[in-house]
Amino acid sequence: MVDKLGRRSSSKGTALDLIRSSGPISRVELAEMTGLTQATISTVVRGLITDGLISETGRAESTGGKPRMHLQINPGSRLSIGVHVGADHITYVVTDLAGTVIGRLRAPGPADTSPIEAVATIATDVDRLISGLDIDRSRIVGLGLVTPGPIDKRSGSIQNAPTLAHWTDFPLARAVGTATGLPCVFDNDATAAAIGEYWMGATSDHLTYGSVYMGMGIGVGIVIDGSIYHGELSNVGELGHVSVDARGRVCPCGNIGCVELYAAPPAVVAAARRASAEGRLDLAFTGVVARDFEAVATLAMAGDATALELVTESAEYLASAIVSMVNLIDLHLIVLAGSAFSVAGSLYATTISRMLAERVLARSISGVDVRISVNGDDAAALGAATMVLQENLSPRSLRAVTLATAP
């Protein structure tokens, strides 16, 4: 199963992955795509059928011989719960194997509550969600928990996240796991969103991509050769703390000119306030950054010149950081996810796409695609849920697909 050099048997997961993402598919096609022989696929598929994960659902047209049997996923056979603890909301989703949202719940964010209280709330919310859906608990594979900011995966705790500073070092993953009685997978929101995109099949044309996640801060989940990249100590993806001005503003993180200070919602809202004070923008501020940012974005989408300017400036700074990232690690697909893109995502996508086309070093070899997340506002929660499925059903698949293209 797992050899000592860390490789892991994966053909079952790989096959499941392909069946899920490539709809009804035959054994022959699976063999072609994985590079495995039909004989091997045959036994792998039999295993998946006995596990109840897939079934045969009909036959294809004959091409002169025995027709192929179509294989399809049994979406309801396994379920997963995703929990995104964001700055202003906690979002819960229940998804099936196909990534379809079976249930959803959005509760107020934890704000200043202690992590212990928050864990209790999460547990009761999850319980309510499950019982409200009348689901057999045994079908639930596990719970994915994602939070913004730097985390320590080993201890399952948050580390100095600006919005949840007082949760630092609290063993969140373990606590949620015991409180809910479900196996708990823990990661940061940007990484989860990246996995979510993959699971939904939105990135099937790229094995390497970045999923930029902008909530209050800015992060990026990096998928390399079909594997989530976690870095040496899981502190990967702090795109918000890439500097766009070595002589610029001082960031609380210690660095100078962090793009977060120029492009993230708090920066945009601050700039909007200044514009408002100068009489260039007509907006009633609520004091809640997320809502005010949404208002600015809405105005920009409606064509307000000043709001448009503010959003474009944010997008351009963000794009500058993304260009640096692309030059550094050679990505050709950027997915935009997170609440900050829910209103003016298209504006961001256009600006970022344009700047990538003009500025990326390798643009002559291949351009960079920019897409908005297929998972909308729930990208992180949905990613959390799919993360669990990934972990349990396709442990290695976010890599094995490589083979298809191998010579």
Added chain:
Amino acid sequence: MVDKLGRRSSSKGTALDLIRSSGPISRVELAEMTGLTQATISTVVRGLITDGLISETGRAESTGGKPRMHLQINPGSRLSIGVHVGADHITYVVTDLAGTVIGRLRAPGPADTSPIEAVATIATDVDRLISGLDIDRSRIVGLGLVTPGPIDKRSGSIQNAPTLAHWTDFPLARAVGTATGLPCVFDNDATAAAIGEYWMGATSDHLTYGSVYMGMGIGVGIVIDGSIYHGELSNVGELGHVSVDARGRVCPCGNIGCVELYAAPPAVVAAARRASAEGRLDLAFTGVVARDFEAVATLAMAGDATALELVTESAEYLASAIVSMVNLIDLHLIVLAGSAFSVAGSLYATTISRMLAERVLARSISGVDVRISVNGDDAAALGAATMVLQENLSPRSLRAVTLATAP
């Protein structure tokens, strides 16, 4: 040997890697370090001995039972040639399995010669080097060829490198392979330098690190989990084109504020010329950037205030880009390689180290080590040579580098 999921039998390579890097070592220790059983190690080691790659070289002290046999590499059993086509020199090295330089040759750079002429020159130079050393050609595993700038690994060609613009699209790797009659591995200098560090054992405490290479431009070789990261299309590591000022100088690459424009030798020399014009620096410029940069660096090391200021500014800009990179991909070791660090490397290392300690987001969890390459000025050429050894003898330990083989 190679299963269809792209995994490759590697225990032999892994074992060789450990024997090479961890000096005389016993089978028992190998078993502990690899996680394989003693039985497996026993057979793997037998294979390496029959291949002539290693031998038993004595026994350890007994700890109450049968003493362990020491295993050691046979350095001379295999040789490799590394060729670095730089801006001002072509550097050739011949190394053995231990990474010891057996032969070395430095020839003038290709300047404006056509790639066809250059290939001919390289072939005769290699021939001269080999015959001068009286080496059995059959022991030569292959030739590693590295160049600055963006390359296309698939075609084995350079792509728009500033110093070798007219070589774009010429199938260099194939040409050198046929001209020399040696299997040819092709990559960029920064990546090669990173592999060189690994092979020399200088990074044995980190599985993930970056090797910053500064010649005329700035690149970085990224090793992730012990594997060289090549990116989706092998355009990874363009650290020089990370922006440090989104509103800054316009780079020929299309991007704005590229760190290369602030920190690389041409920028330092330009700044030195301005300082000289203002009478703040006493230096006779030769017009050759590499030599003038060396002069400035020498003055800085000697304590000249203005030169020190220039070098420090370069280091600070470079550090800013490195901080961004570290925040993005979570590295905890940075190696500095390339000719630009040969004089004032320690100055750069100090400045970069300081800024990383102050500015990296995850600094509370673990700091970032900064080291100067153990391979000095020949880091790229030496890396090229070790790349070949890596490819042929330890395919998996730094995951495979695609090959451009001669017929």
Added chain:
DNA sequence: ACACATAATAAAGTGACCTAAGAAAGTAGG
């Protein structure tokens, strides 16, 4: 000399793959 410890090899088993050959299920021509 003895018991005991440790190292290295041998032997047999396992899992994931392979190749090769057959069984099953269709089409096309007589």
Added chain:
DNA sequence: CCTACTTTCTTAGGTCACTTTATTATGTGT
């Protein structure tokens, strides 16, 4: 309908890199 052919899927046996469990070699301490 029968036969020939094609294509899909399964079965059977083999290989490879491991494993676990013994066995043999080579020491130390009493």
